[in-house]
Amino acid sequence: MIRYAWLVPLFPALAFPVIAFITRRLRTLSALVGIGAIAASFVLSLGILWETLTSGVTMEKPVEYALSWLALPGAKDWVLKIEAGVLVDPLSAVMLLVVTLVALLVEIYSVGYMHGDPGFSVFFGYLSLFSASMLGLVLANNFFMMFFFWELVGLCSYLLIGFYFHKPEAARASLKAFVVNRVADFGFMLGFFYLFLMFKTFNFRELAEALPHAPHMGLLAVAATLIFAGPIGKSAQFPLHVWLPDAMEGPTPVSALIHAATMVAAGVYLLARAFVLFASIPEVSLLVAYVGGFTALFAATIALTQRDIKRILAYSTMSQLGYMIMAMGVGSMTAGMFHLTTHAIFKALLFLGAGSVIHALHEQDIFRMGGLAKDMKVTTATFVLGALALAGIPPLAGFWSKDEILLAAYSNGYTGLYILGTVVAFLTSFYMFRLIFVAFFGRRRAGLHGHESPKCMTVPLIILATLTVVAGFIGAPFVPHGFSSWVYFGEPHHLEPNYFVMVTSTLVAILGIYLAWLIYGKEVISAEALAQRWRSIHTVLYNKYYIDEAYLWFFRRVVLGLAEAFHWHDRHVVDGIFDGVGDTVRWSGYRLRYLHSGSLPVYALVFFAAVVVFVLWVATPVIGGIR
């Protein structure tokens, strides 16, 4: 199976042109092609994971094979060598399965959600292209190839956020996502080019081997920091997080697949892939840990006050990604990847549930919903299950993975980050159950009545809910040969279950739920009064710390001001020079052509004159005895 790993991205990659050029008019067929392709990839991924775990492929002994894509033999060594290769180890095998699973369920779900949309076929085409790029990114065996797919998923994200391009907000949001990500990607690109200059290779394994012989640790730290810019952008970490909430303008299945489960996790995956680089520089690790931790807290506080169901989930995603990145920073790749896996499942579940609600009500403001539990039994049940998992209630998936992160922070001596993580756990359960009590159980505020979604939408919800219950056990501390013995850095480590950490995190989660119930369920504490009391804080949180405004101000005043200045300079100085150069070039072209007089004797003369000149040039020193 592992030998055929390259087929995994190829299936959806082929589905894209088929849908775009052949089945575009035939909507059902387009959906079938897309789903069939990703289903094939899913089955193959299952096989790959199975073979990886049973045939002794480990993190130290991965399977790697590559085609040389571009190769330049130099005088002594390779001047440049770029491969198109596949690297299969437990890390990529797990990630493949996560991506194909979520993509498969999301595509099935989309059949119902996008039903009747004029861009139905195109939507499936884009989803296939995205899946192909994401799977390519996962399998990449070198930075160059990863960057290629990294850009491609960015492009798909742009296309899908702007899927409803006739809506100005969607168009703006897609542009914002693209621009913000370009800034980050530029840093990433500089970083790995820098590495290439130092080590003359893009290949992950060759880099890992060469790393101990790094010529200069300072330069290496610069490269690592630049590479970290990539995850900051793609995984929406502070301060480049601003694009993710706006990205919710895209169709909800897209939010579930791209902006919750897979693409935004690519940043975390990159950190895992290049873990050896980050682990070898403590200062950069610390930066990673604190950026992640800060984002986790920062996003969770914003989520407390938001009213839009998808935006709450988006901030929650940011916060959870912060957790994962923090885990990478505190040195536990296992915990980060485990949380990535479980989070992909329950966050996809939550988004798809939210999509089900939106599909029924055409409304996204939770304070205009209410009492949905009566109309939408399946959706409500699965959504609550997802929220419990996210809040970290045992024995659901989120509990185990979040605990692993908190434990890693606690036992690796980052007590500050541990406390911060626990606070975030409390906030998480509070804002999630605020959402649930308001939207699903409260009174019908705007008189909107929902109805249950069709089978093709509820079945994926049920599957994901089931996985939410069981997935945590693959990494639970009492399970032998679990997740931590597959995906690890250094040596497989098995943390002893720490009951202090477990009990504390469960208690704060329950506390958060209880508080939410008091305020929004039983309404014994008035939310209004609280908001009035802490008015200034509430306003700041509701406006997301005014970061968008600050950026806007910065761009309007500073960047546009500079742009004006540059524009003038361009118009009058640079253009002048370039026009001048262009004119000179053209003018010399027009002059030089008259050398070609058309007269044969002149041609012959030029020929012979050139020979004579060259003979004199070369032969004179020889005849004169100089050479």
Next chain:
Amino acid sequence: MITLNHYLMLGGVLFVIGLFGALAKKNAIAVLMGIELMLNAVNINLAAFNRFLNPDKVVGLVFAIFVIVVAAVEVAVGLAIVINLYRQRLNTSVDEADWLKW
């Protein structure tokens, strides 16, 4: 005593005379004749080198024979082309064939 250098000088002079003819003559046939002179200069060189360097191998002479053959072919084709030109322009002046330029 006639040495190699004498032959080479003869060849050189002949070559330059041929070249002058090729460059200065207006009539295409005369130009072709000039080029023939240049080729014959080469033949003199080849024969002389063969004689003075290693007379027991006949490489130079064989080369000269090939040159003579090729020169004949060249002139045959050249004359045909000149006739073709003459049919269209009613003269064979290489100077006036300058439709194609710039």
Next chain:
Amino acid sequence: MPVWELLSVELLTAFLGLGLLVLGLLVPKGQKRGLGYLAALGLVGIAALAFALREAQGVVWEGYIIDPFGTYFKLLFLFAAILTCVSSFEYIGRLGNGEGEYYALIILSTLGMMILASAGELITLYLGLELMTISFCILATYRRGDMKSAEAGIKYIILGALSSAILLYGLSLLYGSTGSTLIKDISLVVNSGGVTPLMVVGMIFLLGGFAFKMAAVPFHMWAPDVYEGAPTPVTAFLSVASKAAAFAAFLRVFFVALGDSHPLWAEVIVALTILSVVVGNLVAIPQKNIKRLLAYSSISQAGYLLLGIVAFSTLGVGAILYHSMLYVFANMGAFMVATVFYNADKSDEIQDYAGLARRSPLLAAVMLFSLLSLAGIPPLAGFVSKFYLFMAVIDQGYIWLAILAVLMSMVSVYYYLQVVKVMYLGDPPPGRPAIEVPLGVQIALACSLAVLFLFGIYPTPLTNYAFSSAAAFFH
């Protein structure tokens, strides 16, 4: 390997050419089209054989070298000849005379090029060169009633004869100063430090003769005129194959026989490179005739190929092999479009291409991508090959030369895009019908496009082949 097997490609080519000559006399007047198909199919077969024998290595009678390097070039000539034949069916059919001779001459000139690429001896080299040149002289005048064609013929035969006279003089001096016509013997003499003034003069004469065939400035004067006047398929063949043949022979003579005197001629090559790249690209700007524009563009391409010679390394030779192969497809693509367009509209003027995109999207697209590949725009193959050439000279420390070449590449985008602008933004002249492209040409166009895209996106198979051939060349 027995001799006949080593020589099988050349022998079959000779048989095909002579056979067509005879058949041309036997076939009745109305059915001569079949000769073209026969020529094309025969060449495809020979190309398949050459590909099968690509690893063959051996020396025939001391002076004829069969090696992967030579076979690579033979494949290149064969591809060019196949595309030329395919694009000639219509064009030559309309001339109404001498179809058999036409295809025979194409194939015999191909034979000449093959001999040039494999010659390990000066007499052989000279014969190959003359076979190629004389065939081309006849082909250039093939439009018998046409003033331009006649003028192209007279210019090519006289200048060609002059250049080969000079080259021959160089050969005689080389023979005289080393006592042998075998390249390996000459290299022994040069290796032992025996560089005499006589030899240096011979070397430069030789260089001038090759540079003439490459159309490198300042030996390029003939090229634009002959390219403009010759029948379009012939121009296409001349611009790609005879240039490549000159490079093949040049590499053999200068890298092997005269390799140790490299410091002597290196500066001259640098001068040729600069002049070709600058003059070729600048003078292309004001051109109004598509064939003349492509002529100047091919002069500049000679300059880019010379970069590989400047580098004087395996990487450089590999880059020359790679670039010249892709140059075949890009340039043949552009010329095939010009041929089809001429058949339809009887014009080579760029302004008449206005609105071609609407009259024939296929033709416009092939022209567009061929020109972009010539300009070196990714993801087309021309980008990768230029990249290799530039890297080759940078590797040897000629960064300034690479920068100059890149700058002049940017200039080339300007005049290429002028053509594109006319094709895509211009309005077709009223009353002009859509252009029908014959099936054979459609296939050939599609193949060229596929090659340009395939080796632009995934260059490795061809680069591996090119670099291993180059490595074999240096053994």
